[in-house]
Amino acid sequence: MKSFLPILFCFFIYFGCGNITNSEIALAEKSIKKLEVVIGDWKTKKNRKQLIEAIKESILEGLTPSDYSYSKLIAFEEKYNDLSELEIETYEKQLSASFIKYISHLSNGKIKPREIYTDWDIKKNKIDADSLLTYAIEKKEVEDVIKNCKPKHTIYSQLKTALIAISSMPKEDFKPIITSEKFNLGSKSKTVILIKKRLQYWNDLSKKDTLSEFYDESFGNAIKQFQQRHGLEADGVIGKGTIQALNVTQEQRRRQIIANLERWRWFPRDLGINHIVVNIPNFNLHAVQGKDTTKIFKVVVGTEKRRTPVLSSKIDNIVFNPTWTVPPTIxxxxxxxxxxxxxxxxxxxxxxxxxxxxxxxxxxxxxxxxxxxxxYVQSPGENNALGYVKINFPNNHSVYLHDTNHRELFVKNMRSLSSGCVRVENPLKLAEYLLYNKEGYDATKIDSIVFFKKTKTVKMEEEIDVHILYFTAWYEDGTMQFRNDIYNYDPELFLRLTNQFRSNLVTPVRVVNK
Structure with missing residues (x-):
């Protein structure tokens, strides 16, 4: 059993993020036959059934069963008792190929992010497909092995719930709402009726609510809920941004969820016991201890032209009263x-x-x-572009977290405004939080350092991971949350996942201007 696995592993992990072609299968088969080995115990019906059922349910992961030769496996299984010895051998090879390809996709995604994005800097999750295949077959635990290859993040599991929920919604045939008006409490318009229907469809407004032309209090509350779910300012005023969000179809939102499931398969399995996460499209930073979010900070991220990269690293040091060397792009x-x-x-x-x-x-x-x-070097001080503090972590993009001399930007709801680095509101509070375990660096000490305007670098002693991630959809407290896809990553990723991508439809490579 074990003797054929390294060869099959080499072939199919290499091709693991694309479709396995007949020529690739034939090449693996040739190598296996050359060594005169026998593919082992797929003869156990339980193993075969568990794999086929798992592949069938790959659609619940936002993946496509046909990528894992589902129909071919079903056809073999249905006539298993009538198969010749050669056909059984071919079937078992296909089972192994499908198993390895599927667990590879669950572990690291179907698409290789670095082939699409030059600014995506996250290491692959480790997977020993050889050992997993051996263990799954010999222990007859195919189902459990596949389950353990799936991301364990709560957000991933909840996204799967959201995918089921949105896929079960009735098909909608709403026409786009076209208006240049703004609506708030007391407004009266036929457009209000169209908006109410849309809110009822998304369960933000009760189905029992009267579909009148009046903007009343219950309608206002529903609008505020809808705005909150879409990262808009929840003020109840229906303007351009709210109308744009209302015009996104159920199918577009379903595709958005599928794209985000894939991204979570790319992300690290272990984010670290203590870590901070920046979600670029949501413009916020979460400080996490254990499994609890202890602090949330508003952030400003890169513009569409000067995108903030996606990466994982560890905080190395914190610089108070930093100088700023003007980067090439600026x-x-x-x-x-x-x-x-x-x-x-x-x-x-x-x-x-x-x-x-x-x-x-x-x-x-x-x-x-x-x-x-x-x-060109800017001296420390109130008007320094980095403000009073810079938080450094090793990365290939020369980005970091920092204060800013434009603190008025945090008032804005859409904060894709920087040159690539992440600006943090109340960064001294964040610095205090990060240095909580370093003796002598409480709020008073930090204020004193800042007051004397002398550059001081403080080395981290506590290991704290930093993750700058990108997700535009999640499921929270039974409601679907969506954010504006500020870098337009979602549509292309969905097309690639569903084997529909054509280079003339969406720009295939993301070029980052530093």
Whole structure:
């Protein structure tokens, strides 16, 4: 049994994130026959039935049974007692191939994220498919092995519940609501009736509610609930953003859930006992101890043009009163053009210029022809772009968490406004939280450091993981939560998952401008 597995493992894990082709199967079969080995105990009906049933239910994971040769397996199984020895051998090879491919997809997703996104920096989850196949067959625990390969995150399990719920909803045939009006309490319009029907469909408004043209209190409460579920300002005012969310169809939301299930298969299985999670589309940071979220902070993330990367790392150090070295993109698009127009652009921002040797260059000697060769460093202080604190963690994208000198941005509901790094509201509170176990770094000490405006780096002693993730749908307290897909990741991912992707439909590669 074990002798054939390493070969089959090599072939099918390599091709594990795509469809297994006939030529690939034939190549594996040739290698197996060459070694004159026998594929072992798929002759146990329980093993075969458990695998076939699991593949059938892969649709509940947002996956496609046909990717794992479901129809072929059913056809073999239905005539199993009449199969020839050669046909049984072929069937068993297909069972092994389907098993390995399915657990690979459950463990790391069907799609390889780095083939789509250049700014996705999360390591693959480890999986020993060879050993798992051996164990599953010999112990007759195929079902349990497959179950254990699925993500254990609560959000993943709840998303599966949401997929069942949304798939069971009646098909809707709503036409898009087109209006330039705004509606609030006391408004009267035929459009209000259309909106009420939409809210009833999504269970935000009671089916018993009268479908009148009046915007009354119960309708206002339903709108606020709908707005909250979609990450909108829950003020009851129906404007452009609320209308756009109302016009998203049930099928589009179903696809969004499927795309998010795939992303959760990419994410780390173990987020760490103590960790922080930034959900980019939701513009917030959760600080987690054990299994409890202890603090939530608003954040500002990268624009569509300057996207915040998805990554996992560990916090290394915290810098109080940091300097800021202007990065290439901002240098090219902002600082150089601004300085060409007015030399005060640099001096007003308390920026010092250095040449390649580290020698300071007076603003009067600055030359636009040499602008790219200079280094531009902003001194610590209230107007520093990084504010009073920067939280560092190793990554390949030169991003970090930090304060900002534009704190007014946190008032906005949609906060995709930065150049890629993550700006945190109340970052000194976050720093205090992260350093809670480091003696002498309470709120008073931190305030004192900030007051004297001297740069100070504090090394972390407590191991705290940081995860910058991207999910636009989840299920919470029995309600579906959706967020705006600010980087337009969902549609392409769904097409790839369902084998419908064509490169002329959606840009296949995400290019990140630093």
């Amino acid at each position: 240098l090219k698009e902002d600082l150089i053009p601004g300085t060409i127009k007015n030399r005060k652009y640099i001096t007003n921002r308390n920026i010092t210029i250095y040449d390649k040797k580290g020698k300071e260059i007076p603003i009067g000697n600055w030359r636009s022809s040499l602008a790219d060769d200079y280094k």
